[in-house]
Amino acid sequence: MTAQFPIPGLPTPPGADSLVDKGDESPRRRRRPSREELLEGLNEPQREAVVHEGTPLLVVAGAGSGKTRVLTRRIAWLISERDAHPGSILAITFTNKAAAEMRERVSELVGNRARIMWVSTFHSACVRILRKEIDKFGFKSSFTIYDAADSKRLMTLVCRDLDLDPKQYPPRSILNWVSNAKNELQDHEDASKDAKNGLEEKYAAAYTLYQERLRQANALDFDDLLMMTVHLFRAFPEVRETWRRRFRHVLVDEYQDTNHAQYALIHELCADSLEDPLGLSDGAGTSGGERIPPAELMVVGDADQSIYAFRGANIRNILDFEQDFPSAETILLEQNYRSTQTILTAANAVISRNDGRKPKNLWTDSGAGERIVGYVADNEHDEARFIAEEIDKLGDEGGTRPSDVAVFYRTNAQSRVFEEIFIRVGMAYKVVGGVRFYERREVRDALAYLRVLVNPDDQVSLRRILNTPKRGIGERAEACIEGLAQRDRITFWEALQKAEDAPGVASRSLNAIRGFVELIEQLQSMVDAGERADVILEQALTRSGYLKELEDSEDPQDETRVENLAELVAVAREFADDPQAGPSADPADVPDDGPPPGLRDFLERVALVADSDQIPDAPDGESAPGVVTLMTLHTAKGLEFPVVFLTGLEDGVFPHLRSLGDKPELEEERRLAYVGVTRARERLYISRAIVRSAWGAPSHNPASRFIDELPIDLVDWRRTADDQAVWSRQTYSLPQSSQRRGSLTFGTSAARADASKKASAARDIPNLDPGDRVNHDTFGLGTVVALEGMGDNSVASIDFGSEGVKRLLLRYAPVEKL
């Protein structure tokens, strides 16, 4: 039978939760807030949403309208006023960070009982459901979750096996296609059928093989997690009923960014009219024909902030909510508590250009505020310089702290200029996003070791570490093992274990393989013995020689890698000490079979939790000056800052080049602009550069069309294109021809190449003093902190800002004094 849950029926008798709650005597435990407290400070529609009962509810929440507050208050209301068991609540958030915050805030209101709510992303929730029902769909509980990078690698292998020309069939685009099919809940057979009707047959073939490989590897990719859960519910109505019975209250945040699979999942759990044609829930021995009312559903979102269509989010989900759930009611939150009227007017003006949206008008009673400041820069450096100066000025004149300021850009690559300038002027900053911790090579290598220990079927990880660090198992040997695996129909790991049966393996390689197998088996026995995740990780890194290879390396980058691995060990240690913290803290979750949960859970956490730790916490009231935050517009969703710089407003940059020809995509860009504008509380700056160097060559970009969409009187232009034109004419008096521009570019890069060649040939050791600014080929701009040694052996410690402080041997280091 399926798992038993604490609450088979509803409502839960008061006090039943003490069965689950393990005797926490903290004062917060059973807090019961008054009704007044729960409704305090809310406006009329917000209150309505909090106390709403029964029918499905759509809350259309404009930017800054306090939707997070409404969600947390409602949950507290459910628990406190309506005696809902916390375990019967499922709240879906967009990020894990948001989930943690929500759980925290609800706990503040009703006490630690809230810890047993399910507050998580769709993906985390699905993993937890799948783990409970693992026996139903033939996976081992040790399954691995493949992230985007793993999927890509696997697809690349698949394409190679199918002999697909990567030019004609790029794995990237096949993967996209497959991902879409999965989002639409088409398994590979459905998709193949479609494909044979004239669509891309090769794509379907790749899908089939890709899926087969995933199965063999005992792995699920991100799309699988959702698709499998929906399929599970459809294939086993009694399972679905169990979960429908468990979750009496379902709340979904950021509903505009749900995709079809997520929509279907909600539907399975909450739709009223789910037929039970076979009467299976009876057959499964549940309480006779008694009808289980659907869960109370509340979704919250704003169609104007839908910015994830590119990864399958379907804006229709929110637009058609009332049709999908016929009894649904809608509450509109239009009063904004975040921004000035100027900012809101600007935002409204931009977004109103989109077709087919339901009209919505944000308003505030907090006054017009400052005008928007505009700046047209000569180039991207000038833009960054202006922003740095302006932040400085705001601090001097208005007491604005760096932590009050955010700089937004469209693509991650744009952050570099800001970093360079900010380092030069000594302004503290933080880049959120970008190269993420868990995507660094060394971290992925380390995790691959752990994954293999938990799930040796995971071929992608296994082959990744097979010869990392170099241990003399090359391509040839790997191919032989692969051949053996296919011939004997065993897994790659099993083939490795009896490598001596594989024809054609050099004895040298064979020894290496034996050593590797022994290493893995030793580590596995540690896992079986229930050793802590951090200890296993450390052992894996040292015994494999991975750490040593990095430590012995001359490459200064490898020093950082060692630090990153230490960081990873620290993360694992923290997890081992307190696995209860975070998303999977549900006492009702009993570990299933399989390896000890420690390591497995750690990997699961790592796979599902993007490093939300970088996202700044809500501005603390402290006087700590903090740092300026740099991030992409996508990352900015859900955050707010007193001062916002919206940069790179150029056609081709933002809106992005690839969206210019396509109306839906352009509208998504416009929504992105809307999101950006509405992040600002008090001051908004918009800027663009006349000339921007995009991957080497400078390009001349026209103003973004979004600028023209702003009401002209709202913007105070500090510097306009006309100012720039005068400057430009004076500086470049020659008539411009494209040829000249071309040769200019060529000349510059050739000269640079020449100069760097000379520098390395002459081995000029720059004469440095502490405090000097330098430029390093890979680390960028930095400041000399200290010097040691003489002549050829002089070593400089240089602070590269976000890259950290490096010790560099000046004889080799490509540093240039500025």
Place this chain on the structure above:
DNA sequence: CCTACAACGATTTTT
């Protein structure tokens, strides 16, 4: 089997 270097290509957003 490994290293070093050259050429190439691709550059949006991410749970």
Place this chain on the structure above:
DNA sequence: TCGTTGTAGG
């Protein structure tokens, strides 16, 4: 400009 992939040579 970057990082990855392919190739040649040790």
